[in-house]
Amino acid sequence: MIEVKDLVKTYGSKRAVDGVSFTVRRGDILGFLGPNGAGKSTTMKMITGFLRPDAGSAYVDGIDVTEDPVAVKRKLGYLPENAPAYPEMTVEEFLQFIAEMRGFRAQARRAPVERAVGLTHLGPVRNQTLETLSKGYKQRVGFAQALLHDPPTLVLDEPTDGLDPNQKNEVRTLIKNMATEKAVILSTHILEEVEAICNRVIIISRGRVVVDETPAQLQARQPKARLDEVFRSLTQSDT
Amino acid sequence: MSQVTPVFKREFGGYFRSPVAYVFLCAFLVISVALALSKFGGFFQSGVASLERYFEFYPWIFLFFVPAVGMRLWSEERRSGTIELLFTLPITTFDAVIGKFLAAWAFLTLAIVLSFPLAITVGYLGSPDWGVLFCSYAGAILMAGGYLGVCSLTSACTKSQVISFVISLMACAALLFLGLSAFTNFLEGFLPVGVADAISNFSFITHFDAFTKGIVDPKDIMFFLSLMGFTLFLNVVALER
Numbered sequence: 001m002i003e004v005k006d007l008v009k010t011y012g013s014k015r016a017v018d019g020v021s022f023t024v025r026r027g028d029i030l031g032f033l034g035p036n037g038a039g040k041s042t043t044m045k046m047i048t049g050f051l052r053p054d055a056g057s058a059y060v061d062g063i064d065v066t067e068d069p070v071a072v073k074r075k076l077g078y079l080p081e082n083a084p085a086y087p088e089m090t091v092e093e094f095l096q097f098i099a100e101m102r103g104f105r106a107q108a109r110r111a112p113v114e115r116a117v118g119l120t121h122l123g124p125v126r127n128q129t130l131e132t133l134s135k136g137y138k139q140r141v142g143f144a145q146a147l148l149h150d151p152p153t154l155v156l157d158e159p160t161d162g163l164d165p166n167q168k169n170e171v172r173t174l175i176k177n178m179a180t181e182k183a184v185i186l187s188t189h190i191l192e193e194v195e196a197i198c199n200r201v202i203i204i205s206r207g208r209v210v211v212d213e214t215p216a217q218l219q220a221r222q223p224k225a226r227l228d229e230v231f232r233s234l235t236q237s238d239t
Numbered sequence: 240m241s242q243v244t245p246v247f248k249r250e251f252g253g254y255f256r257s258p259v260a261y262v263f264l265c266a267f268l269v270i271s272v273a274l275a276l277s278k279f280g281g282f283f284q285s286g287v288a289s290l291e292r293y294f295e296f297y298p299w300i301f302l303f304f305v306p307a308v309g310m311r312l313w314s315e316e317r318r319s320g321t322i323e324l325l326f327t328l329p330i331t332t333f334d335a336v337i338g339k340f341l342a343a344w345a346f347l348t349l350a351i352v353l354s355f356p357l358a359i360t361v362g363y364l365g366s367p368d369w370g371v372l373f374c375s376y377a378g379a380i381l382m383a384g385g386y387l388g389v390c391s392l393t394s395a396c397t398k399s400q401v402i403s404f405v406i407s408l409m410a411c412a413a414l415l416f417l418g419l420s421a422f423t424n425f426l427e428g429f430l431p432v433g434v435a436d437a438i439s440n441f442s443f444i445t446h447f448d449a450f451t452k453g454i455v456d457p458k459d460i461m462f463f464l465s466l467m468g469f470t471l472f473l474n475v476v477a478l479e480r
Contacts, residue, residue, distance in 0.1 A: 048327045073329040080327070084320035086249070088256040100245035101328045145324070
């Protein structure tokens with residue numbers, strides 16, 4: 001379970017995140033929407049303990065990220081935007097490294113790596129270096145890395161970015177299948193994705209939460225309009 | 240503390256996954272040996288079975304070599320975004336800083352130790368004082384650590400490897416020049432001798448020279464160790480900022 005309370009982050013004179021609060025329960029897939037620069041990634045980075053909030057905090061299973069970031073990081077799987085990874089390593093080496101960092105000792109590393117490779121269908125490229133992989137595969141490696149330790153909570157920053165329609169579909173199915181026992185937050189620009197897999201939507205605009213409801217409720221605001229038209233009318237002030 | 244090992248292994252292995260390591264090692268050995276054998280070094284002309292003429296150039300070679308090895312430590316992680324991955328894994332900043340530092344230091348140590356054929360040559364041609372020789376190697380390794388601490392710190396402050404390199408170079412140069420006799424004489428011209436001495440005490444040369452003469456003084460060891468400790472502490476602060 002992820003609980004976010006009054007998070008604030010300021011860059012210079014710009015308030016990137018301005019008092020964001022919400023809760024994600026086990027079984028929830030929360031779609032995090034908003035125009036570019038609205039504060040989605042910043043919020044996620046604060047939840048994962050990468051950025052320190054100026055005020056407020058995030059709690060994962062009741063642990064305060066500002067007090068015990070390492071304990072929170074153990075419970076989280078995080079896919080950063082663009083899935084950064086070390087280009088000179090092979091997929092296998094990279095996942096072994098992540099497993100070791102996650103505290104799996106020599107023999108115990110095999111099973112989680114196998115599981116992550118299986119779930120994300122990385123078998124064919126296991127021994128290729130990351131710099132030679134296509135965008136889709138790189139994204140999947142980022143996914144595998146986030147899932148490796150079977151975390152109770154997942155934070156995914158644009159998980160389907162750069163994938164072709166088939167791969168998008170595959171990733172969505174994967175997230176959906178896992179979600180029953182996990183709390184998932186995913187940010188996206190694609191509204192159909194939210195309709196397809198999320199059971200909650202948060203729209204964030206200028207660092208504030210403007211909508212927190214189910215996709216059906218969001219649609220009900222303007223029953224005849226398409227979802228992206230609803231989105232536009234809610235975030236128009238942001239441009 | 241337990242997570243230092245994987246950071247170390249990845250970083251150290253990283254040097255050898257690309258041609259970088261081999262280029263560095265070759266360049267370092269060729270340049271350092273060539274300087275010693277040249278007419279500036281006078282390795283053979285001196286007619287003494289010691290590596291003093293070889294180690295004499297170390298503070299100068301390190302001035303370029305160590306920033307080149309250290310510049311990528313953090314700048315590269317920042318530029319490629321992997322720093323976000325690293326710091327969302329369950330490790331502390333301290334673990335990461337120490338792991339990376341030790342990896343780069345081990346690499347530098349490897350470079351220094353690979354000059355062993357020269358020591359063997361000296362042993363074959365004459366009868367060197369092996370104590371002095373080992374002492375010089377230990378001093379060189381400690382000095383590399385001191386330089387590296389500075390470079391790791393500057394690398395943590397910027398995304399750009401070039402900026403990191405230039406700033407490390409300047410910082411190391413400052414620490415080097417403080418000990419040159421020309422510079423201390425200049426200082427003594429207008430500062431009390433005590434103050435000038437104190438300033439030159441912050442130099443790599445002052446502390447490294449003793450090692451090459453076979454003197455192991457705890458204060459020289461402390462100098463390098465405390466320089467490393469101080470820069471690595473600032474390194475953690477810079478990353479947590």
